[in-house]
Amino acid sequence: MTEILRVENLKKSYDGFLAVNDVSFSVAAGELKALIGPNGAGKSTCFNMLMGQLKPTHGRVYFDGKEITGHKPRDIWRRGVGRTFQITGTYQSMTVIENVQMALMSHHRRIFTIGPRAWRLYRDEAMELLKTVAMQDQADRPCSVLAYGDLKRLELAIALCHKPRLLLMDEPTAGMAPTARVELMQLVADIVRDQGVSVLFTEHDMDVVFAHSHHIMVLNRGELIADGNAAEVRNNPQVQEVYLGGGTLFKEDTHA
């Protein structure tokens, strides 16, 4: 399997406090990989450094063999990395489909165009994407009235606009009902399978993590303490210790 993302010795410190300490890992093409860890472990910081929202104090990030450390989010996006956020950031003043069209306009480099009417551009293409996330029926609703789960699915559609080769998803199912979580992750898994996209995601819900990911990484206090398949991670003593108390999830019988 070829490597799509490689992270080497990533560090981020705030006034001496190490939020992320010497983290190295890689994501293979076509892989669905989870990054888990307790609150404050540094998952979001890590994500923000991968996508360029934060500059690492130290370390390098390679996407598809080329270094992208410290690049701006929009450059990294242009190279083929998509992202969804923990707290959704869709455009409240636009309709569902316009949100997707906006991403398509950016992808087709039409941002500084003032000729055509925006709402006519790439409508069919946007509708196709909405179909992938089963949002086509809500295409013309204002974004501001969507249910939370629908927003998450919309974000996914937006993130797929430029046919990314890697998708970073920060807590894609946070705040959703359990059934909706399963549905969404199934959708992501399907996309990984059908389109060959690699996905790296963080998640709190261990059901989701163990049910869908090919590989799992565990971050604790800024340090990567495990990186492997479900069984390896489950049996890792350090992980056991970190998750003591929430340990029910690690019982052998849950998802054998």
Add this chain to the structure above:
Amino acid sequence: MNFIRRTVLGMVAVAAALPAVAQDDSIKVGEINHYKRMAAFAEPYKKGIELALSEINEDGGVLGKDLEFIFRDDQGDPAEAVKIAEELMTRDGAVMFTGSILSHVGLALSSFAAEKGYLYLASEPLADSLVWKSGNPWTYRLRTSTWVQAAMLAEEAAKTDAVTYATIAPNYAYGQDAVAAFKENLTRLKPDVEFVAEQWPALFNIDAGAEVQAIERAKPDAIYNVTFGTDLAKLVREGGDRGLFDGRDVYGLLTGEPEYLEPLGDEAPEGWFVTGFPWYAFEDGTPEGTFVAAYEDATGETPKIGSLVGYMTAQSIAAAINAAGSTEGDAIREAFEDLQVSGTPIGDLTYRAIDHQSTLGAWVGTTAVEDGMGVMVDWEYKDPAPYMPTDEEIGEMRPAE
């Protein structure tokens, strides 16, 4: 949909703007001023006009009709003033317009008048460019020119031994012109004078303590002041406290005008040589004394210089229309050339053909405090003629017609 709403709103606004067109048989003159923004100056001016109008109309009006002024507030905005002028002339049936205290509004009105062929009598603006550098055939001016008033002060200054001068003037065109006029006149009369400090506080936003310190630092023999209003009050206070005026001659442009002297009360500066308006000292029976008595009778207030200018504005316009024998703009314009207005508080007033400036002069005198009030003493009224630039100089300044 929004455009429909806009239509409705626009139409409502336009409809509301339609005044009931007065059908009565009066001759109307537009009067545009900053009644709110400069209320302290505009109100006495308006009362002066109203006094003159009541007298004129009691005497039978002009051309057998009543003379009527339409007062409009321009908010001190030149663009607004031009709009109002157009409305007055094209819709309200005004035969000419007058007004404005602020120079830039006066200049905007003057430019508009010249372009459209309307007659404008600039009653109060101080800028001399109205009649000189930017003069035009359709603009006349009543108020005494700044150049002349500065020259009167310079003449007095030249008589003293003072050699080094400091000037302080508000930082805008009028202040700069007033300082330039004083310097030019004084240097001509006494070539060895030296100007050691020039202070330019922001208009109505003076930092008086700092200005006083800056002047004191230059150690001038004499000081020329152009500040007025609240700036003057603060300057007098700080300067008095810090001893700036001790042992120095001070010349104050407009400082003696009641508008500026009265608010100072017993803190009015003493011994300054100023231009102003000593209404309290006019004798009964003289033209100026009669005006003061009539004004006090009519309004219950004491007159300001604005009252005088307003009064003479209405008198001038009535005289011009009577002389023209018509309400056509062109006829009134021609009537204004060398127009003699008799029976004004200063006696006969003339509008010079050469530059359209009136021959209103100025009262000069020394300030003193009497009965807790600042007054001018040892004053005299000076005719402007000797202080005017020569006819050749004016000819060079005025654009060819």
Add this chain to the structure above:
Amino acid sequence: MAFFLAQFLTGLANAAALFLVASGLSLIFGVTRIVNFAHGSFYMLGAFIGIYLMEILPGHVGFWAAILLTGVAVGLIGAITEIIVLRPIYKAPELFQLVATFGVILVIQDLALMIWGAEDKLGPRAPGLRGVWRIFGEPVPKYDIVLIAITPFILFALWYLITKTRLGVLVRAATQDREMVGALGVNQAWLFTGVFALGSALAGLGGALQLPKGGADLLMDFNIIGEVFVVVVIGGMGSLPGAFIAAVIISVLNVFGVTYLPQSTLVLMYVVMAVVLIVRPYGILGREEVAGEHGQVGAPEQPIRPYGRTGILAVTLFIAVLALVPLFAEQFVMTLIVDMIVFALFAASLHFILGSGGLVSFGHAAFFGGGAYAAALLVFHTGTPMELAFLFAPLAAGMLALAIGWFCIRLTGVYFAMLTLAFSQLVWSLAFQWRGVTRGDDGLVGIWPSDWLNAPAPFYYFTLILGVGGIVFLRHVIHSPFGYALRAGRDSPRQAEAMGIDVKRVQYAAFVLAGVMAGLAGGIFVFSKGSVFPTVLEIAESFDALIVVFLGGVKTLAGGVVGAGFMTGVEDWLVRLEYWRLLLGLVIIAVVILMPEGIVGTLRTLWRRMRNDDEEVVK
């Protein structure tokens, strides 16, 4: 050396009143997020009330008691104002409240004129503090020394109030996070009222305390407000120590400026503010504004759509009616409509960046006036034909926007607003003071159109085509991908950046486009009036546009245009009346309270409700 010290003391004494007023404004902003333009009015009220109280309470005790009582009185007036005018509109869009405070200014101006008359009033002297003390031989007024001595006590008292009392804890909490205070069970409405009253009281105290150095007059509200905003911004919005430091810096620099650069009095503080903001985008002690912290309150904006067939028909019909106006209307109606169109285009250009871009500019007049001046200067100095000079107006305004935007666009929120204000003041002072070129406030006169246009009807059509064309063009741009990208950057800059949009560059381009269109309006303006004066570059001009955009409705597309039409009409009508400022102020306040979404926004909501449409209908 003694001279320097004396100058320094003068600066410190000046800082006292300034700090009082500024700290009040800073407090109000910090807690309620209201940009209170009426703060200068409370300062003015303090001066007038102070004089009145000092006259009835003579003597030492009377003087100082009068000052304290003035604070109480102005604080009460502030509280009443807050309850009546501001409380109903806290849920309105960001900065909407500033329109209400503008109405308050107008009301207070006329009320003060009614009560106290037009004449300037000299402030009473502080008993026993007339005259000077000599410090190293330099005379320093006694009252200056007292002011310098008092200021640290006031700072300390405020500091104590904010850090050691329960009220202070709440105030600080509210400054950090308004929602949290609500969650703690504190009555937020009364906290806001209390803070507003305290802020107003400080302004009133400042007005009373400066009396022995000045007096009371009807222009002092506007005269101080610029300086106060500068101090608050330099110090950092919401920071009391920052306000103190900034008040001292500005006052002391002013004193030295007066001595060594006497011509600098008009712009020095704006230069200082521009420099500070460029180096420290959030002021000396301010903290970064968290995105969305006070933005987008109220109902989210509705998705936009170009007009449908009925809409286009209605617009076409309306323009057709406008085109027919010269056939039946008198000349003045044409002039009035020209004024409306010019102002509508100017407002629409501001609305473009403000509404779609979320960029609140306080200095948009720089481009309107800049365009007007560019054309006028060409005509005046080189006799350039009008057609060519006219084209230069939008071009020059665009270049100006390119230059100013380069500095401003990196800032956000109120700091962006204040930096644009600073730059517009610099442009203004250039026009005002560079007399050799611009003729200062004597202005440029005789700037009339070419002969073929120089009559009411042709110029009317000229304006109609360019003005309405400009408005329609801006509307079109809003519907284009560029307009969408602009709104995307406003709605969620993070998301926009994460989908390849260079938000700052989009905003920069929009800023320049808005400048160009404002310049176009300025070009039409100068040839319609025949003259141009620095007044077109004044802060008041910028605020006129700002106010009509808010009045019309920020979250609507037609808001700017409708607001401009409404305002021009209402003003043209009210100005004929004696107390027009009072009435206009009341009209503005009424519109703000009754129509918190602006005229267009509220009418639209009503329209929907009447048709029983549900919230989310888009098509």
